Amino acid sequence: MDKPIEDMRLAQIGFLVNDIEKTKKEFARFFGVEEPETVNSGEFEITKTQYRGEPAPKAKCYMTFFYFGDLQMELIQPNEEPSIWKEHLEQFGEGIHHISFNVKGMQKTISACEDWGMELLQKGEYRRGNGRYAFMDALDSLKVVVELLERDE
Amino acid sequence: MDKPIEDMRLAQIGFLVNDIEKTKKEFARFFGVEEPETVNSGEFEITKTQYRGEPAPKAKCYMTFFYFGDLQMELIQPNEEPSIWKEHLEQFGEGIHHISFNVKGMQKTISACEDWGMELLQKGEYRRGNGRYAFMDALDSLKVVVELLERDE
Numbered sequence: 001m002d003k004p005i006e007d008m009r010l011a012q013i014g015f016l017v018n019d020i021e022k023t024k025k026e027f028a029r030f031f032g033v034e035e036p037e038t039v040n041s042g043e044f045e046i047t048k049t050q051y052r053g054e055p056a057p058k059a060k061c062y063m064t065f066f067y068f069g070d071l072q073m074e075l076i077q078p079n080e081e082p083s084i085w086k087e088h089l090e091q092f093g094e095g096i097h098h099i100s101f102n103v104k105g106m107q108k109t110i111s112a113c114e115d116w117g118m119e120l121l122q123k124g125e126y127r128r129g130n131g132r133y134a135f136m137d138a139l140d141s142l143k144v145v146v147e148l149l150e151r152d153e
Numbered sequence: 154m155d156k157p158i159e160d161m162r163l164a165q166i167g168f169l170v171n172d173i174e175k176t177k178k179e180f181a182r183f184f185g186v187e188e189p190e191t192v193n194s195g196e197f198e199i200t201k202t203q204y205r206g207e208p209a210p211k212a213k214c215y216m217t218f219f220y221f222g223d224l225q226m227e228l229i230q231p232n233e234e235p236s237i238w239k240e241h242l243e244q245f246g247e248g249i250h251h252i253s254f255n256v257k258g259m260q261k262t263i264s265a266c267e268d269w270g271m272e273l274l275q276k277g278e279y280r281r282g283n284g285r286y287a288f289m290d291a292l293d294s295l296k297v298v299v300e301l302l303e304r305d306e
Contacts, residue, residue, distance in 0.1 A: 023294075096249040
């Protein structure tokens with residue numbers, strides 16, 4: 001089986017946290033930068049969130065982003081509705097949840113990851129409708145969730 | 154408090170695993186590369202490992218490294234003797250343990266991290282004696298362990 005992702009440069013590391021405002025302060029202090037804005041994951045009409053194969057209109061999260069070098073660090077605080085964010089946070093606690101790679105052609109990359117042995121956990125469109133993400137379960141093999149990111153040109 | 158580390162570009166992501174040979178195979182399959190060599194952490198006479206402030210001559214691990222882009226991915230399988238590797242693996246299970254930064258001046262950077270609010274968990278010299286590492290506890294603040302790496306010129 002060929003590698004499922006073309007560009008293996010790491011695009012993002014994503015953390016799940018219980019209190020994004022508190023942890024955001026600590027990251028800003030660590031990096032020596034201003035606190036970035038916290039945004040929410042957006043409206044279902046745009047995001048079309050699917051959690052374990054089913055529409056999840058109530059699944060939401062708060063997100064904030066730090067940049068250093070070529071790498072993005074994302075903090076995610078889920079809401080109380082079922083989502084892969086909430087599920088993972090409850091099962092494993094706070095900490096690094098995923099590593100992300102930029103892809104071209106989301107559906108074919110999801111299929112390649114499934115052929116490789118990963119399961120699709122959740123997918124959706126960006127809150128501004130300018131791209132999409134998919135979380136693939138690689139916990140057994142790579143000990144981490146792999147996120148695919150596709151930004152529309 | 155100023156940021157404790159000068160160069161905030163991520164140098165390494167480190168995983169703790171139970172079976173390095175098995176997980177190494179999966180990483181090589183994912184990245185589409187040959188399996189790298191597994192090495193051990195070296196002899197205490199060189200490494201001078203200190204675990205929570207005490208000499209830990211029996212603390213050892215197996216390590217292997219993957220490179221993609223500017224980033225190193227490290228897999229670590231600890232031996233059965235007490236170490237921060239074994240402690241963390243038992244407490245949190247397999248997965249990402251640390252993110253690493255290159256520093257210049259290990260002792261002053263450890264002190265800066267301590268002033269920032271991190272606790273020194275373990276430190277030692279590289280197995281070839283050409284550098285040193287320190288694991289700083291940032292689990293409360295940043296939800297991850299921060300590793301300092303200093304390679305001698």
